[in-house]
Amino acid sequence: MDFSRLETSSKIGDGWVYPAAQPLSSGLLEVDAEAGHRLYWEEYGNAAGEPVMFLHGGPGGACAPDMARFFDPARYRVILFDQRGCGKSEPTVASAGPAVALRNNTTADLIGDIVKLRDALGITGKMHVFGGSWGSTLAMAYAIEHPAHCASLVLRGIFLGAAEDLDYLYQGNAATWHEAPYALTAPGAYISYPGEWGELLSVLTVEERRDVMAAYKRIFDMVPATEAERETQLQAAVTWSLWEGVISNMIPESAATGKFGDADFALCFAQIEAHYFANNLFIEPGHLLGSADVLATIPVHIVHGRFDQVCPLTQASRLVAALQGAGAEPATYMVTNAGHSAMERENALALTAIMDGLPTLAG
Template identity: 75%
Template sequence: MDFSALQRTSKIDDEWRYPAAEARRTGLLQVDRDPDHKLYWEEYGNPAGEPVMFLHGGPGGACAPVMARFFDPARYRVILFDQRGCGKSEPTVASAGPAVALTNNTTAHLVEDINRLRDALGITGKMHVFGGSWGSTLAMAYAIAHPQHCATLILRGIFLGAPEDLHFMYQGNAATFAEDPFGLTAPGAYVSYPDAWAAFLAPIAPADRGDVMKAYKAIFDMASKNDDERRRQLAAALAWSVWEGTISNAIPDTEDEGKFGEETFALCFAQIEAHFFANALFLPPDHIVRHAATLATIPTHIVHGRFDLVCPLTQASRLVAALRDAGATPASYVVTNAGHSAMERENALALTAIMDGLPPLR
């Protein structure tokens, strides 16, 4: 039996409402010096339209033109940009190494980069802020810092970044895996992806699996002295990246790892994520939930896959509860029969429908 069609059934494929398009213009914006950080940005849609600031995931995930397809190009002015250290921004972890690209690379820096990009592109009023996964975290951190700039928040795959959220994805049964690889000794995404989990743990010695993220960070932080050490770092980055790429889809494409299996992408993605996670996302504990009252002043739309194992639905549930406790029900809260990826059919259609249904900015 040919299962190839089944492997693609969760992707949106040709059901996009809006066609693929080329960027109207692009640029590099200098946002810092020593080291120089320059953000690569692209603009799509109507230059006089309602501004949408698109915040990609990861951190370290970078943007792609397909991300502009959630938005009516006649209505919206869509800004895509690559955050510090990744994509086409300069320098990247892959091009300059972590010592350079991870300097001045924190949540506070990324929040202020959004303002610098607003100013450079002449956005003076309120804008829609659209982000998924880590992009949802950054969107909420930005809104807490600068609520006056946010007309609406459109969030997918809520990521609050608490220690238990990270442990669910990266720790699981790792400490007991060598003795009992199929033992359900702790909650985690591994329960639905056992083969991918084994591949993710392979670069880490069994003795170091008591703290998998710390062990990976130690590999990434090595000052590579020879080709063997550089190959070890690359193998670790690919394992980290492919693990997340695999579990991002309820029906993973087992024949194509996509960008997650590309060396340059993986080096940026894995090392930036490890950097942020080792530093608790550079946010105080429970920062987002503790500032729910600020978020409650902004119309907030949430889309979350019921089968999301990167950011389990409990994180969206916690955010919704915090908003309600602050006196505001989300403007919309859609739980789809999908996984984590924005490119899964139900997530993509829900996000597009929300953007189509927003009241016009005055």
């Protein structure tokens, strides 16, 4: 049988509108002397252009140069930065451990970091705030606190972080998986990815699967005393990371795990996510949608993949309904034939088209 004509990737590949580029400048900004946090940042595009603050996902996902390719380099001044504890920021979970890197690492701290980065880079007026997944969460949280700073919100893969959203991704049928692994006993991403789901649960005992996130958090909180314990913790982090990485694409790329299979990335990504998820994202339940009246004062552009299994489309639907309840339609609401990742072709092209079509900022 000839399978050569079947699609093997849903990623954008060589379909980008704008070319890869080198940063104009980069640096480390001290944002918390007490805890020792310094943010790594890079600037792309036009140094005199309209500022765009890019907020990466995760939390703990870090930035990569391709994230600057959504934006016309002649028009925009694009700021990428790695949030506390990950990427090239200092210290990281991988280099210093969670006790150090997760100190003073909350949503309020990250919002404060955006303000400090704005000030350090001389961004005094309004800016476009662009974020996907957890980046959409942080973008909304920032905008609620600082609406006067926001010319627009460009959000992809809306993540509201409610208990039902996390259960869909991490709990599913885990409690009964040992009895009937393919039974549809609860909603969840496992329905579309049963093999990958089995890998995620294989790390845990039957009892631990009653609360998957709590069980993984206990592993991540362990201070390894032996090489075997270190290996157990690392394997758990990589397994957690690969689960989200693989299911982020409509066409899973299990053989090309990329950064999600890298040990240092996985340690940061998994442990920071678990830290935030165990603390309700450090956001009061209902705060984001309950502040829709503030968000409604800003043009909100939404791109969400119809087949997103990390952040199902219902999360975007809830945000749109909240904006409508506050008397405002989203400036854009594009449901793409894609999954979760910003690097999926339809998501990437939709985001680029939105940025190309935004009204020019005055001044």
